[in-house]
Amino acid sequence: MPNWCSTDFRFHGNKEQIETLHSKITEWTSSSTMKTDFGDPWLGNILIGAGFKDRIDNGDPSKNVRCRGTVTEIGEITSSNNGDYCFDVYTETAWVPMGKMWELVIKVLNLTSVGFSFMAEESGCDIYWKYDPHNYGDFLYEEVYIDAYGDDDIEDIGGYSTKEEAIAILNEFFKSTFNKLEDFYPLCEEYENDHEDCFIGLHEFEIDNCYRSLYLSSRSERILSFRESFCRGADTLFCQDDHSICQGRMLLRKQQR
Template identity: 30%
Template sequence: MPNWCYSRIKFTGDYKAVRKLYNFIAEQFDIPFEREPMHFDKNTFLGTFLDRAGLDSERFRCRGQITDWPGPPEPCDDDSGNCEIVIYTETAWCPMIAMWLAIIKKISPNVQLFYASEECGMGIYQSNDPDYVDNYVVDTWIGSRETIPAEVRGTIFGEEFFEDEISEDRLRDELLKAFPDGSDDSTADLIARLDDLDFGDDNGTSVHKWEYYSASEQD
């Protein structure tokens, strides 16, 4: 049973190029594939996209599925003329980006790909997206408020919270609320102090910095 890696994949480019890729992706949602027990639904299975693009699904990692389909692209209002669509995928163990690069090359070569992938069990917090790189993902879960450490009460670490584009400045502001004597500490040291707190068995918090990986480095 794999751990599941969650990815946000953004395709950008001029309207015609993105629209062509969107049509290819969206078409699959309505194709009446035969359903097979114990396999992914073929409408969402990533390997089906490779097959439809005329690519060999045996050559790419594709054990996963789309979990959220894109809405149609709209031309941007800025001078770039670019637009974007976003999909979300769930894949076994790791990001599976190479297959999308191959599909882009085959279907609409002028599209660019930006992604952010998280799989906490494997320690994966990887992205090539400027909106994510150098920012942090913060995830706090609360099952028993009685055991929340006093230090974090009144901070984002003392309540149910999830955000994946936390700037370092904002993160430090919250950490220094918990550790007001830590103004000379590095952000990494403050996170280590947070990790050392006892949240009890029913609570927890996870703070990780996004690590830059180019799309071409991913399988």
């Protein structure tokens, strides 16, 4: 059973091509092309609709396309501040966001004006990623996620914010005067120890290169080798073997402790 990654994909482009993509995704998730546990919203239905049936989990790392998950919601088309049009597609996928399939679908439909950004979360592997290579300016507000539960006081501080706002919220809660997010880690741990059934987790979103954390430690050569053995022939961002990335990240965190 995988950990499930929640991702908000935001597609941008001219009105005609955005309407085409919106219509196709809606059509392809309205019926099933084969029997699966995921039903109509299975991501594989989109790939099959776009003509990629032979590339779904076929065992060839250079051609394999991951699609283990579902579309949970398709947003309405709206105009954006960039002068283009956009809409959101929300997905639940195994381990990581599955972006490569969307690149393939956009390419095969010849939607030359269309690109996308995303924001993804999977707490089990500490995945908090944002991707905006076209500089649409999406998800600017969501820099930090304060994961807090327990008593009412704690739950009031939970949610998304900029880093500056998160620091201000935490300083007010802890009656402190810190100016770095990492300074709060000992306070969060101490609070949890003193308050049973309470938890405060601080998660800073990584920007653009989702796998950059693998390069942060001089002790990560073994992990990089492990990752590269799976990623050879695949683009860096949308690695074919998503579980290997999750395992590598968890191993790196253990080494860094």
